C-alpha cells in the first residue's frame with residue numbers, strides 16, 4: 001500500500017513523543033531547579049583566598065564542581081581572583097588538551113524551518129531569507145571543496161527543522177559526506193568526522209543516526225530559563241516544548257550515542273543563570289549515564305537579516321562577561337571540549353585561547369552552498385546570522401603557530417573507540433593528551449603538505465620540530481612509531497594514527 005505523505009502540519013504534530021520525556025522527570029519536574037539556581041546566583045560570600053584555591057585545586061584535578069563551588073567563583077569581584085581563575089583555566093586546558101586546538105568547519109545543508117525562534121534568521125516567518133536544501137550532488141560538491149581545497153577533516157553539519165530535512169535526509173547527507181575522497185597535492189582529502197547540529201530527534205531516530213557513524217550530536221538548549229524559553233520559541237511550534245529539547249541528550253545516551261554537545265545561546269537571559277544551568281545539565285548526564293558532555297558551546301546572539309530581536313535583546317553579553325562565562329565553564333566542567341566559533345571576532349577568539357577553549361572553526365561559510373560557489377563575502381540572505389571572523393584556515397593555522405599552538409585535525413578518538421566513558425577517563429587522567437599530541441603532529445603534517453601557503457608551511461614545520469622533540473624527551477616509548485608514521489605521511493600516505 002502506498003503511504004500518503006504527511007502535510008507539514010501533520011508532520012509537526014507527530015514529532016514530540018511525550019512517552020520519551022515523562023520517564024525522565026523526577027517528582028514531576030525537570031532537573032533545572034530554578035529556585036536553587038537563583039539562590040546560588042544571588043549568594044554573597046566573604047572573599048577567602050583559601051577557599052578559592054581549594055576550588056581551583058578540585059578543578060585542576062579534573063573533577064566537576066558543585067553548584068555551590070561555581071556560585072562561590074561567580075561571586076568574586078576582584079580582578080586578582082579572576083586573573084587567578086584565568087590562569088587555572090588555561091592550566092586545565094593544557095593538562096587535558098595540551099597545546100592543541102581542534103579545527104572544523106560548519107556545513108549548512110538546509111534552511112527550511114517550521115519553527116519561529118525569535119532570534120534566528122531561518123525562522124519560518126522570515127520572508128527575506130532565500131531558502132534552499134542541498135541535493136546529494138551539491139553536498140558532494142561542498143564536501144569536495146572542504147576536504148580537497150581547504151583541507152578540513154571534521155565538519156559540523158547543520159539543519160533547520162523541517163520534513164524535507166528529516167532523519168532520512170540527515171542520514172543520507174552524512175553518508176554522502178563520508179564517501180567523498182579527493183586527490184590533493186601530496187595525498188588525498190577526506191572528511192573523517194561528521195558532527196551533527198540538528199533538531200531534537202526521537203529515540204528510534206537516534207538509534208538510526210548512530211548507525212551512520214556520527215561524531216558528536218549537538219543540541220543547544222538556547223536558554224535554560226523556562227519562561228524565557230517559552231517566550232522566544234512561540235507557542236504552537238515544536239521548539240516551544242522545553243522538555244522535549246532538554247531531554248534530547250538523555251534519549252541520545254539511551255540510543256547509544258555517547259558523544260553529546262550541549263550549549264546556550266548567550267544573550268537570551270542572565271548569563272549567570274545559564275552557566276549554572278549548564279553545570280546542572282552536565283552533572284545530570286554524569287549522574288544518569290556516567291558521562292558528561294563531550295563539548296559545551298557558548299554562542300553569543302549575533303545580528304541576522306530581518307531579525308530585530310537578535311540585535312535588541314537586553315541580555316546581550318558584554319565581552320567582559322563573555323570572558324567570565326568561558327572561564328567558569330572551563331573550571332566547572334573541566335574535562336569538556338569547549339567550542340568558540342567564527343561568530344566571534346578575531347580579537348575575542350585570540351583572547352579566548354587563554355581561557356581554555358579547545359575547538360574552533362575557520363574558512364567558515366554559513367550560506368547554503370557557499371563553499372562551492374567560492375563566496376568570499378557573507379550572504380545575509382542565505383545565512384542564519386552574520387559571522388564576526390572570516391579568516392581562512394591557512395590564516396588561522398599560521399596565527400596559532402605564531403603562538404606555539406598546533407592545529408589538530410585529529411579524528412582518531414572516536415574511530416578507535418575512545419568515546420563516551422572511556423574518553424572521559426582518558427581526559428581526566430591526562431592520558432588522552434598524549435594520543436592527541438601524537439595525532440595532532442601527524443594530522444598537522446598531512447595538512448601542511450597538502451594545503452599550507454609557503455609562509456604558514458615554514459612556521460608549521462618549526463612548530464612540528466618542537467613537538468617531535470617534546471615527544472622524544474617526554475614520551476620516548478611512542479617515538480619510533482611516531483617517526484615511522486611521520487615519514488610515511490611526508491611521502492603521501494594518509495590517515496595513520498594512534
Ligand code: SAM
Pocket residue numbers: 119120121158159160161197198199200219220222264265299300301302303304310343384385
Ligand atoms: N535548527 C536546529 C535547532 O534549532 O536545534 C539546529 C540548530 S541552528 C541551525 C544552530 C544554532 O544556531 C542554534 O541552536 C542557535 O543556538 C544558534 N543561533 C540561532 N540564531 C542565532 C543568532 N542570531 N546568533 C547566533 N547564534 C544563533
Ligand code: SF4
Pocket residue numbers: 113114115116117120121122123124159160161199239
Ligand atoms: Fe529553526 Fe533552529 Fe533557527 Fe530555530 S534556531 S528557527 S529551529 S533553524
